Amino acid sequence: MKLEAYAWTDPGPVRDNNEDAYHLDEDGGLFIVADGMGGHAAGEVASRIAVDTLTELLSGDLLDPDETRLDRQVGDPADLLRERLRYAMNQASARIRREAQANPAWAGMGTTVAVLLIEGEQAHIAHVGDSRVYLVRDGRISRLTRDHTVVQQEIDAGRLTPEMARRVTHRNYLTQSVGYHGPVEPDTITRPVLPGDLFLLCSDGVTDPLDDPHIAELAGEADPPELAERLVREAIAGGGEDNITALVVRVTDEA
Numbered sequence: 001m002k003l004e005a006y007a008w009t010d011p012g013p014v015r016d017n018n019e020d021a022y023h024l025d026e027d028g029g030l031f032i033v034a035d036g037m038g039g040h041a042a043g044e045v046a047s048r049i050a051v052d053t054l055t056e057l058l059s060g061d062l063l064d065p066d067e068t069r070l071d072r073q074v075g076d077p078a079d080l081l082r083e084r085l086r087y088a089m090n091q092a093s094a095r096i097r098r099e100a101q102a103n104p105a106w107a108g109m110g111t112t113v114a115v116l117l118i119e120g121e122q123a124h125i126a127h128v129g130d131s132r133v134y135l136v137r138d139g140r141i142s143r144l145t146r147d148h149t150v151v152q153q154e155i156d157a158g159r160l161t162p163e164m165a166r167r168v169t170h171r172n173y174l175t176q177s178v179g180y181h182g183p184v185e186p187d188t189i190t191r192p193v194l195p196g197d198l199f200l201l202c203s204d205g206v207t208d209p210l211d212d213p214h215i216a217e218l219a220g221e222a223d224p225p226e227l228a229e230r231l232v233r234e235a236i237a238g239g240g241e242d243n244i245t246a247l248v249v250r251v252t253d254e255a
Contacts, residue, residue: 019043029118038109096179110180141216195253205244
């Protein structure tokens with residue numbers, strides 16, 4: 001199988017700087033979207049530290065597996081890889097906190113992170129915060145991540161419907177972030193990969209103004225090379241004011 005990836009990012013119509021960051025490596029199968037937060041440009045510092053740390057720890061196979069996992073009892077290869085994702089997330093969190101302690105102007109900075117690592121016929125996914133990963137297969141869209149937000153907790157408890165949640169003002173209050181919240185417990189999953197699969201990683205700049213059916217509609221209309229840009233432009237047209245990033249990964253059956 002072959003991977004083709006395309007990304008588009010924009011500061012949005014309101015903000016001067018872009019605190020989102022992303023990484024795209026088709027050969028290595030590693031894709032990351034991070035949405036930073038914090039004043040005095042600290043958000044873009046946090047997201048860049050996270051992306052650089054994850055790239056360092058997840059690219060290639062030079063690292064000792066025993067040094068990149070948290071649970072020493074894990075033995076299954078997929079479990080080991082998910083442990084490596086957890087380890088990398090926590091290393092990024094620690095580095096961000098050290099930088100914040102050394103630079104008082106950056107105090108409180110943090111970032112969401114969504115990671116897709118494709119090896120062979122498996123996709124390994126990890127995330128912290130409210131950046132999301134979707135899978136479009138056979139024309140149907142599935143959200144592979146659950147937001148780490150106060151609003152998502154209210155949805156899970158049955159006190160809000162997803163439709164109501166889109167209208168509340170505090171929908172982006174995070175319960176976990178890389179850096180600000182210290183040690184993190186990322187959600188991790190492994191899914192089989194099939195030719196024709198389309199993965200989408202995006203910051204909440206996409207998903208705040210665009211609901212899942214709208215995203216699915218765009219995925220069905222636009223070819224992958226144009227989809228990332230189309231999502232960003234539709235998010236802006238839909239009233240999005242945040243930084244906006246979309247990263248699309250297409251799996252083909254080519255060698």
